[in-house]
Amino acid sequence: MRASAWEPNALAESINGLNEAVVIRRRGPWLSLKAVEFAILEWLDWFNHRRLLAPIGNIPSAGAEARYDAARRNLPVVA
Structure with a gap:
């Protein structure tokens, strides 16, 4: 397997681990699966x-992604 094939999966697994540790275990017990889904x-x-990240200027990751996308749209197209 190529290294690049598992890298996105590793990131997803770390996010899933955070979900389990921060949301599911700390805020339970849960009355229904819908309640768990909504909390996640x-x-x-x-x-x-809303989570501010100091390395990217104390802005949320969605804000940084929006800035990046806007900057890419303004780049000239190279043939």
């Missing part, structure tokens, strides 16, 4: 849109 979606929203 709330946590993911915070993780992507």
Whole structure:
């Protein structure tokens, strides 16, 4: 298997581990699967849109991604 084939999966696994540790175990017990799903979606929203990251200027990762995408759209197309 190529190294690049497992790298995205490793990132997903680390996020899944954070979900389990931070959301599921700390905030339980849960009354239903829907309650767990909603709590995970709330946590993911915070993780992507409100968690400030010092290495990228104390902005959320979604903000950095939006800036990056906007900058890429303004680059000239090279043939």
